[in-house]
Amino acid sequence: MNTASMNAWNLVFLGLLLTFGQLSWGQKGMDFPEYDGKDRVHDLNAKNYKSVMKKYDVMVVYYHEHVGSSKVAQKQFQIEELLAAQVLEDLDDEDIGIGLLDEKKDKAVAKKLGLDEADSIYIFIEDEVIEYDGELAADTLVEFLYDVIEDPVEIIDNVRELKGFHNIEEDIKLVGFFKSQKSEHYQEYEDAAEEFHPHIKFFATFNPKVAKSLDLKLNEVDFYEPFMDEPVVIPGKPYSEKELVAFIEDNDRPTLRKMQPYNMYEIWEDALDGEHIIAFAEEGDPDGFEFLEIVKEVAEDNTDNPDLSIVWIDPDDFPLLVPYWEKTFDIDLSSPQIGVVEVDDADSIWFDMDDDDDDMPTVDELEDWLEDCHAEDTDVHTSADAFDTKGATISHRYCKFVSVILLWVFFFFLIFASLF
CATH class of the missing domain: 3.40.30.10 (Glutaredoxin)
Known part of the structure; x- marks a missing residue:
């Protein structure tokens, strides 16, 4: 799995706290969650990892890059641990813990656990190890954890x-x-x-x-x-x-599948010959719904074609990425779009959706266009990689800037609020 950088993981912890904080604020006013003294976030090492992991029904292990020696880096990491502990208080009944493994200091432990890629999230439950390939967002991660603890x-x-x-x-x-x-x-x-x-x-x-x-x-x-x-x-x-x-x-690569927050990296890495057919359509929009029904019919007609695999993306599921995709692919996502995208460099070509024509393409027109694309090499260059699976979908510098600012602002906000 290629997840976001450590700075994006910071946003998960912060987002989790803000998400649960908003729920509690709406019910109890400005009642901040308080750390109850229970250690749910652990720095795993060779001496403690076995005993710590036995404490929980579910253990989420973040195999992170080495934390720098600067005071800022160390302090930031301490704040992340505190925020994670406060958040997991809301999940206490589920008996879920978080373990942190340092890529440099704990490489031997990671090897024993079968973890081979830093900046990755692994979930241990009973005898299974589940790799999390989703968006680093509060609701997505928590929902995925709830799915994990359900019966298979x-x-x-x-x-x-x-x-x-x-x-x-x-x-x-x-x-x-x-x-x-x-x-x-x-x-x-x-x-x-x-x-x-x-x-x-x-x-x-x-x-x-x-x-x-x-x-x-x-x-x-x-x-x-x-x-x-x-x-x-x-x-x-x-x-x-x-x-x-x-x-x-x-048979685990369907003719039509939906990219969702919990599986976005997994799907993006599973490309046919290095390419994806991407269909953008808002299901809640009349035009998007109509176009999606056409795409479904194309998929149904070609369900036995191993060379056809369409990925449907509902822009409503990824609001922060819409401007990025529009700029990268030079398309307007206020209306449905379908195109062929190369995974490595994001070269792409898109079906011409005539803005002056209210009619959607027919199933036959769409099938003919896809056949033409398959017969020719995609050779339309774009400015950037729309899905950086080795990091966050937003640039690392931006994630770093936002995470550091938000962490410190929220930390001081907690201190200020506690004075009143």
Whole structure:
């Protein structure tokens, strides 16, 4: 995983505090969270890492670059630890801790834990290690942690739960019908689910009526691509864990997938021949919704084409990046756009959306354009890399400036508020 620099991580801690602070302020006035003396943020080292990690059901480990020896760097790091401790007070019931590993001082510990990339976030739960490939934002990280602590398989037992299953369309999902939770075939399914949790949704039912409505036979598993109504029946039932894992790995790049805050780096790095087909569309906007339906139809028509993979980005999910994308790609995101982008240097070419024509492109027009793009090399140069996966999507200098200023301003604000 290529996450943001340490300065962007600072913004996570600050953002978490501000997020929970805003919730508490709205309910209790200017009632700041106070550090309750519980050590939830730990500097991990060779002597303590085993004992510390045993204390928590979930351990979030930030493998960070070495902290400099200057007083400013040290003080800033101390403030980050205090802010993180205050934030985790709100998550105390979930038994989640944060461990900090220094790339220079704790390289041996990182190696023992299997961490090989600095400036990365790893989540340890039971016997699994989950890499976080998402946006460094408060709500995104907390929501991801809540997903992590959920069971890897969700059971469908009634009509209401079945409706909830059908309402999930943005994620890869699987559903299987088994005799009971004690069934050996269900155990294999559950073991496979743990390998992909929480990135892929796994469902199961033991209810024959629910299975009938899903057209599932006993010990059978259906695989649903995002935005596809009809599933693919995984062949060869009953399955072993190994067979299920192999099938999913062979089919984990959907024809159409949505980039979301929790998976943005993972998706961006998973490009076809170094390129992405990007569709920008606001689902809540009438034009965006109409265009998205056209893109979905293109995907459905080409679901068996291994050379077609479209990434849908809703600009509303990434408001701070909209000006950056518009400048980088020279496009207007107030209206839908679709283009082909090279991952390494952000060279791109975009479908000509005629501003004077209110009509959206037809499915055939869009398919023809994509075929033409695939047949030719993309050779439109842009000014910068729109997705810097080795750092923050906003420049490191900007992150550093903002994080330092906000951390110190908020720190002194806390001191000032405590005087009254």
